[in-house]
Amino acid sequence: MxxxxxxxxxxxxxxxxxxxxxxxxxxxxxxxxxxxxxxxxxxxxxxxxxAGLYYKPGSFKARMSVAGNRSIVDFARENGVGVEVCGKLVVATSDAELPALAVLAERAEANGVPAKLIGADEARDYEPEVACVSALRVESTGIIDFxxxxxxxxxxxxxxxxxxxxxxxxxxxxxxxxxxxxxxxxxxxxxxxxxxxxxxxxxxxxxxxxxxxxxRIVPFRGEYYELREDRRHLVRGLIYPVPDASLPFLGVHLTRMLDGSVHAGPNAVLALRREGYRWGDISPTDLAEVARFPGIWRLAKKYAYPIGLDEVRRSFSKKRFAHSLAKLVPAVQPEDIVRHGSGVRAQALLPDGSMxxxxxxxxxxxxxxxxxxxxxxxxxxxxxxxxxxxxx
The missing domain is CATH 3.50.50.60 (FAD/NAD(P)-binding domain)
Incomplete structure (x- = not known):
């Protein structure tokens, strides 16, 4: 029936x-x-x-993103939706990040993600302006019109x-x-x-x-900049940092979109309402609900200082945001970026403060x-x- x-x-x-x-x-x-x-x-x-690169082998995220990478691209192509499988670089900008990059390469292999470790010279073949000591080239990452x-x-x-x-x-x-x-x-x-x-x-x-x-859903706002049109040539595809395993988000990165624009970000700050795309979007009801939830205070105890404070400072400072991007592409200066908007991530948080x-x-x-x-x-x-x- x-x-x-x-x-x-x-x-x-x-x-x-x-x-x-x-x-x-x-x-x-x-x-x-x-x-x-x-x-x-x-x-x-x-x-x-x-591509399914970051996620614990065997998890829903690992299995579904690897399969979804193929199925969403096929769906887009079959239905006339814009999509480009362009690959990306995850770059280690110092020797201290090399062990984490190696772990990421191992996880990619465990998850069946096509990726390979490459040296700095080969990385610059893909991205001439990138700064790194080594990189992980991930072939199946793409850009799509969701x-x-x-x-x-x-x-x-x-x-x-x-x-x-x-x-x-x-x-x-x-x-x-x-x-x-x-x-x-x-x-x-x-x-x-x-x-x-x-x-x-x-x-x-x-x-x-x-x-x-x-x-409980706790909203985090991710804010984006984009490169000025005359500076878009600095980025050919997607450039990501090596993620800090102790942090819940991937860090700011650079992404060339289907229309040729280059987006930069996002950072991660607590949104002041569930659909709070700007600092001025405030809901007393939503804030009170978050404040009554013990998980947010336990999360804050772990991440508020200095990590959370740094994210807030970066939210208000173009100079700080550009400095984060310059770790990946040194040619990026504060005058090269302009505000582009933001999104809000619905992050589920447990009472013990873990995401x-x-x-x-x-x-x-x-x-x-x-x-x-x-x-x-x-x-x-x-x-x-x-x-x-x-x-x-």
Whole structure:
């Protein structure tokens, strides 16, 4: 029998899941509270197709990003969405970073990611302006138009007869007589199953549905600059630093986009509301919720000084931001970069202050909740969708 499934969230995970369920013959309704698709994380990220390089072998992230790297590129090519598999360099800028780079190369091999260690001269064949003592060349990394992927998914869903509803928030959820009822403010939808892909609000939707999720979403804003047009020649592709294994984020990097522009960033600062793209975006409700959560204070104790303070300083100082970029490409000066915007990462945090390292999906009767899907979730979207559809 065909199931009626309500999917909450119109980003790439929600739309990919809706498409996978539709392909399997289910009747799908997608609810998105905003007036357009891909309004938040999907529409504000770096558009990188990740290779699966960084993640613990055997984890959801490792398996799904390696498979997703192939499936999202194939989907884009089949549906006329812009994509380029250009590869990237992860560069060690000092001898002290060489052991970590070697570990990264080992992890790439364990995950089945095509990558090789190269010397400084060969690295400059790829990126003439880069500064490094060694680098890891990762061939399968690419650039894609993730909002374009969403537009393609919407088109396919519309052609298949899915019920797509913009401007329609889920305001109430309850289980009743083996069904799930979702109140939208104008009607109550009755479904055989509910899928929560609400991103920045996924934990709230889970609580609305009667769950007590083990993690809380804490929003982190990542701010971007871009190179001035006359300085774009400094970067040919993607240049990343060796990540610090003790830190939760990858560090600022340089990324040439499909249109030839070069984005720089992001940093990572606590957002002052769940959809807080600027320092002036403040929600007392969201801040109070974060402040009441013990996990944020334990995280702050570990990272606030000096790491968190440095990130805040870099947020307000173009000079500091440019200095971080110049470690990778010394020719980059403060006058070479201009503000470009920001995104907000929905990071799941546990009460002990640790960040959830892997994708987190919880289930209840007739319900599936995607509670942690930060990068590389967009890369992995079609694979996450298969897993969620299996759970449904």
């Amino acid at each position: 065909r199931k009626n499934v309500v999917v909450i969230g119109g980003g790439i995970i929600g739309l990919a899941t809706a498409w996978e369920l539709t392909r399997r013959g289910e009747r799908v309704t997608v609810l998105e509270k905003e007036d357009h698709w891909a309004a938040h994380q999907t529409g504000h990220n770096s558009n990188v197709v990740h 909002p374009g992927v969403c537009r393609a998914l919407v088109r396919l869903l519309e052609e298949a007869g899915a019920d797509l509803r913009l401007g329609t928030p889920a305001l109430g959820i309850r289980s009743r007589n083996s069904k799930v009822e979702v109140a939208t403010g104008t009607e109550v939808l009755r479904a055989d199953a509910l899928v929560n892909c609400a991103g920045l609000h996924s934990d709230r939707i889970a609580r609305l549905a009667g769950l007590t999720p083990k993690a 959830v390292d892997d994708f987190l999906i919880e289930t209840a009767p007739n319900q599936v909740h995607v509670l942690n899907a930060p990068s590389p979730a967009a890369t992995s979207a079609l694979e996450i969708a298969k897993h969620v559809a299996d759970q449904v």
